[in-house]
Amino acid sequence: MFFTNVYVVALLFAGLVTLLYVLLRGKYHLPPGPHPRLFVGNLYDIKPVRFRCFWEWSKIYGPIMSVWFGSTLNVVVSSSELAKEVLKDKDQQLAARNRTRAANLFSRNGQDLIWADYGPHYVKVRKVCTLELFTPKRLEALRPLREDEVSAMVESIFKDCGGKGGESKAIVLKKYLSAVTFNNITRIAFGKRFVDGDGNIDPQGVEFKDIIAQGMKLGACIKTPEFIPWIRWMFPLQKEEFLKHGMRRDNLTKLIMQEHTIARETSGETKQHFIDALLSLQKQHDLTDTHIIGLLWDMITAGMDTTAISVEWAMSELVRNPRVQQKAQEELDRVIGMENVAKEVDFSKLHYLQCVVKESLRLHPPTPLMLPHKATEDVKIGSYDVPKGTVVHVNVWAVARDPAVWKDPLAFRPERFLEEDVDIKGHDYRLLPFGAGRRVCPGAQLGLNLVELMLARLLHQFSWLPPDGMQAEDIDMTERAGVVTFMAKPLEVVAQPRLPAHLYTR
Numbered sequence: 001m002f003f004t005n006v007y008v009v010a011l012l013f014a015g016l017v018t019l020l021y022v023l024l025r026g027k028y029h030l031p032p033g034p035h036p037r038l039f040v041g042n043l044y045d046i047k048p049v050r051f052r053c054f055w056e057w058s059k060i061y062g063p064i065m066s067v068w069f070g071s072t073l074n075v076v077v078s079s080s081e082l083a084k085e086v087l088k089d090k091d092q093q094l095a096a097r098n099r100t101r102a103a104n105l106f107s108r109n110g111q112d113l114i115w116a117d118y119g120p121h122y123v124k125v126r127k128v129c130t131l132e133l134f135t136p137k138r139l140e141a142l143r144p145l146r147e148d149e150v151s152a153m154v155e156s157i158f159k160d161c162g163g164k165g166g167e168s169k170a171i172v173l174k175k176y177l178s179a180v181t182f183n184n185i186t187r188i189a190f191g192k193r194f195v196d197g198d199g200n201i202d203p204q205g206v207e208f209k210d211i212i213a214q215g216m217k218l219g220a221c222i223k224t225p226e227f228i229p230w231i232r233w234m235f236p237l238q239k240e241e242f243l244k245h246g247m248r249r250d251n252l253t254k255l256i257m258q259e260h261t262i263a264r265e266t267s268g269e270t271k272q273h274f275i276d277a278l279l280s281l282q283k284q285h286d287l288t289d290t291h292i293i294g295l296l297w298d299m300i301t302a303g304m305d306t307t308a309i310s311v312e313w314a315m316s317e318l319v320r321n322p323r324v325q326q327k328a329q330e331e332l333d334r335v336i337g338m339e340n341v342a343k344e345v346d347f348s349k350l351h352y353l354q355c356v357v358k359e360s361l362r363l364h365p366p367t368p369l370m371l372p373h374k375a376t377e378d379v380k381i382g383s384y385d386v387p388k389g390t391v392v393h394v395n396v397w398a399v400a401r402d403p404a405v406w407k408d409p410l411a412f413r414p415e416r417f418l419e420e421d422v423d424i425k426g427h428d429y430r431l432l433p434f435g436a437g438r439r440v441c442p443g444a445q446l447g448l449n450l451v452e453l454m455l456a457r458l459l460h461q462f463s464w465l466p467p468d469g470m471q472a473e474d475i476d477m478t479e480r481a482g483v484v485t486f487m488a489k490p491l492e493v494v495a496q497p498r499l500p501a502h503l504y505t506r
């Protein structure tokens, strides 16, 4: 009897979904796309590495496509003109977010920045980010901290690779990149270094890392039901788990907030870390504790893996392209010399290195589909209708490989940026690793500084080779599926120190 009822209900909904497709297709002139199946739309035709799959499909259906995630219409654009339309001309109508149930719980219905819909709350917290957190003055004040962390990374690679004239053991670079970005972001945002000089993590740090890991586990459990709302009742979220997780996050953050408040009151000095800035500006900007906690954790979510991944992909390209590696090193040797280490103040003279960063972010943007936007009203993109509620993706990975706008697009050739100066922070719609428009990454400059500094120090202080017995061209450049694109197989490399040994201590 139960199964008969379920069967009837399922059939009824199948009918409704079919009706929805038919009605939408009838009422609107939707972009073309693969034929949707009953219930699931195109969900099971999408390959795990989505941006590659959408790129393949764009060759069949064109630069604007409809893709049905269950009963949710998604529109994917893959050309620079259409990217401009989404992120500039129609930016305001397309600046909302599509929150899954998990994102809703994590962000307390969008009370942070990443998951906030476009509206008064978003405008308020975005203003705090622009005017208070990511200002050139604050970034400059936090510079010594970034340089210190990158020195710690170099020291630990030097020790592990066998030192100068050592045996040249291969190392897994991701381990060092994850550590440096974790320490950097926790220090910048929370004013905390949870790890001591020997790499031992304190109890607060253990709790912090556990909260991140648990958050990732909870976030990963969402699958098909997110896209087919009417089957969600069969897949309830473990709400208690989310609540417990939220509470742990709040408790730890409030404790750290308290520590900062006491230190500020005792010393009378406000530090430059984001947490101090937010606490001292809390009243002025009408921020609740929930807003502050949301903002601080957004920095971890958005700022940690993105920077580590950017450097890992860049280093893979540099090992595969010894000519580029050598040219970057020649520039570093000329500008910095062999008796100094690179600092951020040297950036303006490291033109080729800046091109290497751009070229790597062109071919390997860490978020190839950015973060999806959502239409808050009916809007036209190209000659097609995009109904209110549609989720819109810009395939920045595909745009950056489009032969219509890039010469020899698949080649790793940083020189292209010496020949033509292309903006990377959202003003040139051919190159959009940070997005563009209202929702452009607020941490773009900080991210660039971190990536450039890590690359400058890694390249100046070491030569990088594939492990013994492996050819450079055999490095596996496959991407792992996910919103943020890690290398499927973490890069293993041999690091050979190039400078005098005393330059490798923190």
Ligand code: HEM
Pocket: 113, 114, 115, 126, 185, 298, 299, 300, 302, 303, 304, 306, 307, 310, 365, 366, 367, 370, 371, 372, 433, 434, 435, 436, 438, 439, 440, 441, 442, 443, 444, 446, 447, 448, 451
């Ligand atoms: C190489 C490093 C980075 C890359 C490639 C990157 C890229 C992006 C992209 C593509 C978006 C989405 C834009 C959109 O929705 O249209 C974004 C959003 C965001 N990023 Fe970054 N990011 C990086 C580093 C950082 C850092 C270091 C921070 C802060 C510490 C940060 C904080 C944020 C925040 C808070 C958002 C949400 C903005 C919003 O929804 O309005 N990012 N980032």
